[in-house]
Amino acid sequence: MTDQLMLFASEGAEPTIDDLDGLMFGPGHVVRRAGMARLSVLVDDVWRAEALLGEFESRNLRGEFAPSREDSGKLVVRTDFNDSLVSLATRWAAGGKARQGAKLSGAALRLWVIAAGRAGDEAFLLPLPPTDQDRWQISGAALAARGLRATMVGPRGGGPAYRITSHKRLAKLALLVGEPPSGAPPYSWP
Incomplete structure (x- = not known):
């Protein structure tokens, strides 16, 4: 019964910013720029980029993806600048204490897996930002x-990343993130 409630909570909730x-x-x-903000992420695969654009759209955000100029072989996926992303930008500002209060919902965890997760x-590995070590501990605490x-x-x-092991934790991860998006190969999903 608990697993069914967790699944309902992650899959049935309305998508939010x-x-x-x-x-x-x-x-x-x-x-941030001129009272607005933009979110971007580097991904390895077209299916990841397309899935993220669909997730942006479900939150009334427009976005795009293109080859990265800085990192050959990667794609940059980004939203348009939007005022609805300012609170996210404020929460995650470098050195900001507000990021410690950010919650890792099932939907948020799903986005992390879509962007970078791999078996x-x-x-299962959940990659971290290589240049923002302050976020590493916060991410680990949120997973715990x-x-x-x-x-x-x-x-x-193969990191920086968090490595989730044990059959029980991997089953819980799979339950929290739901079914894989279209085109996701088995090695990329729990």
């Missing part, structure tokens, strides 16, 4: 609060 925190727990980036040896205690993996081990 706050769900985009999931991208910020992971490799997302947000910038490893009997584990969801009952998904994870191990930090450094750059030598």
